[in-house]
Amino acid sequence: MPETDFLQDSKVTPGKLEFFRDSVRFEVTGSIPIESALSPRNPQVKLLLKSSGNSVLFEDVKLTKKVAAYEYKKSFVLAYEPWMEGAFLEAQFFHGKKIQSEPSQKKILARGVISTPLLAKIGNVNPDEPIPQVGLFISTGAMDADLSRSGEFLIRFDAGSSTVKMNASNKQAIADLKTFLTENSSVVSFKITGTQSPESSEGKSSKLGMDRAKEVKRLLQGSGIQLRDSVTEVKSRWNDWFDFRLQLREYEKLSSQRKDQYYAVLLDGSDYPAQTEALKKISGFNQVARDLFPALRAVKIEVVAKPLQGLNQAQTALLRQALSENTSSPDLDMADWAIAGEASPRLEDKAKIYSKMTELFRSVVPYNNLAVVKMRMAQRTLDQRTKDLLWKEANELLYQASKIATDPYVFHNQGQILVLQGKTWDAYKKLSDASVLTRNQDFLKYNESLRGALDIMRGDYKLATLRFDYPYTEPKDFFNKGLAYFLSKDYANASLSFEESVMAGRNYGYGFYGLAMIAAESGQTEIALLQLDKAIHASELIYQKALVDPIFEEIRSSDEFFQIFRSPVDRNEK
Template identity: 30%
Template structure:
């Protein structure tokens, strides 16, 4: 069988081969032409406005200016700048800058680019490198050509991180944080005694039943003291399964008032009952007692209990929350066994008494610390006083826990939370620290639910600071300032922390104004000097740093600040003198000084090396 094969004739074969050769040569020529053009045009001219870069607020910001050589950006080619910040063993890619023909001012011209750039600051970035490379891409073929990396800036100046907001480094003294609440002097001469008067369900009628025997007996004990009653505060309460919360609680408070007056007369109170100041407090639905009963109710597990908390903490009306609670499987049992304990009026009787001496208060407080107290040896005011005599956090914890168990007041919740914050400050394990801070935040919330206070708001902000959430911290501490409008001393204290946060937020001028109002502690004066320094007001910075040093000669940061100012003024003698004092007082500052780019002009000088030994 013959097989016929069609072969091109010699002339046809030559023409076919020539076409293939022309196509291959064209591709090769274009490729060589583009590469030649890329090589001939040279590298782009790229600069940034800061070298080293500077940390501002929570990010590093800079302006990039680039000139792309003529001929590289055309309809056929586009150009991309690829910046990155290299530090440690990795690199952070930054925003790409794409350039195409739309950026051309005219055919064949160079391209001028200006971009405001930023990237988030992370620990370890101080000694990194900002670098960039150019990428040329042929639109039709997709082939790319790159320039070598070009260094734009070396390192980051992070002086703003020196702001003191309660943190500390290894080898430094641990600062106390938080704001304790205290009784006013007027209350130190008064004993507060809490009584409960119970009512039938959904009723505000007087209830002479056995459930109020304790009320009568406790009131009798107060009368037997033969001390004058200065004031009585009464709050009506109701359980979630009782209708019309507002009207019912108001009526219960009024009935409780009449019952107190009636019983005082019957029991032989020697004072004039009508002269006693009685305050009926009307409160929004209060979930504090509900939460306490829930936590002590053993009939449900933690998962079921969380369902209740999800409802009561939701941003809904009281009525809607009650309907939601009814949907929880254990509600019927819980309401049957515990809600009767919420159907009452709470009565606080404040009696005049001779104030116990501080040594007597201190001696009796030891019963709480040793676990031998029965619960009512000291009044709440005296317990608050006793806690100030005991600087140890463990002793304070025991005293405030006793106060919380006995009174459950806003003061007890807040002050125990402050103790937890300071305990968390001293914990090494991160999970333990976070758990303690979380528990402190719960106590501050409960304190505010009883009575909103600037102290609890400030402390919530301090807790957020310990988590590194500066935005939330600033919000809470600002709320505390507004709440303390009638407490100028607290406002001054609070402004110190708010001014430090202004430094971190990058508002240096505002920080100086706030810190001008703050107490003149070593920390506040250092922060004030730092704010002036970052605002480039070096004379004012030096004054504040000197005042900080005079306030506490062991505070290394004050001398570090003076060294910063000396470096700006090229005053080497003062630079080395103050830097030596700073590093002697703080191991952290010793490590920082060796790499702090504020001192980069002095790194190789022998006197600098000697100063930081």
């Protein structure tokens, strides 16, 4: 008898198991034929979910005897555990008079569990990746140690030219840049990117864009703007529709349906010349080009910076004396102490200052800020007992802060600790309360991004996309935004957000992983492999996930898939 006869109709819905709101939900259906001599005796169907180290054997599936077959249909809801990501779901068939330890037949119904929502970045520390910054200090406003500010300034050029004309628009851009740097003198990054429009007058090589970028750098230096090499990046983009896509998103003269036509071309994976020809065939393209191309004859200046302020020498001396002698100083008020805490780069120094402040002042600020110090110390330890103790100490400090006043920062930090402890539902309530209490855009940007990440994990993908309506600079925020769009099946916006994640940090592999997922879902195998190759070499966690992620099941059997996982030595030998 053929081995799979009795299980040939057995199937699982959905065809690929998925994580959804902390569980895995699926339905198994099938039929066992009844045909004279082939009729099985005492038939039984069991289900087994198994990985290399764990397994779940479900109770027998109830069989209903019909005229020509035993039929079965049963739904399952299983609390998700991490080992399930690499497990397989197997149907097992038993029959005969005696109890059998081994099934007569087996059939694998599904391999792995798609756990894409769990990719959301919520502050967890992963091996070989930068330690995520968690917690929000209450700032005095004198300086902002945690929430960097970003500015974008555009210098326009005439078609085909790399000479800066100081017209009113460019003069205003330089003035705005100087104002921004005056208010935010601690520069984190300074990017100068020369771009070219697709017009023939813009040249046939990338030289024009780079010439523009270099010219603007010379202009800025000549204008008295200090550019440190360690944070300054000068580059150009050519034959790249990325900037056009950014403009298209804000372009109001096109309907959503017409924009979808553009995105369908821009996301089809073809090369630049092919996309150019396809765009020209879209009705109304000439008008769109006239409106948007001039802004591509430009240099984009992107700056991330924050204020740099602190105590003067005399105040610093008084602070040191107060700390060393364990006394207070009548010449230092609470604002001075708070500024000193913000300006101190080392967590240990912050801890001393804020701890002393809890003795001197009845205020939410020192309790909240000392709690944040404890949270960040917890991020830096590998010992779970120490981590749990630091979280406990942080929670106690936040409780004391809440007794003094109701404050959104306290709620946010309580929520962040709950997130790290895996209590996502309790965390969501805290973060929601935090958002209700303030209209501060910097705070909301940070709080809503974490809240959006939890929306992703909770399965509210459409709602999650609304949480990320802020100007972000961090790769993780762009990635979470892309993840929300991806899970909502809005691949155009997902692709754009993943690309922005890559642009914000090319060593941050999650943006590449997101692009690989989109390509795999779209059947673009070569592009999926190209993006996956970049992703897995940026993170061991991504490397391990890609090996079992069912999203890549269709391409996993190919030689090209396993080739990208080979070490450089193995590749050279081959």
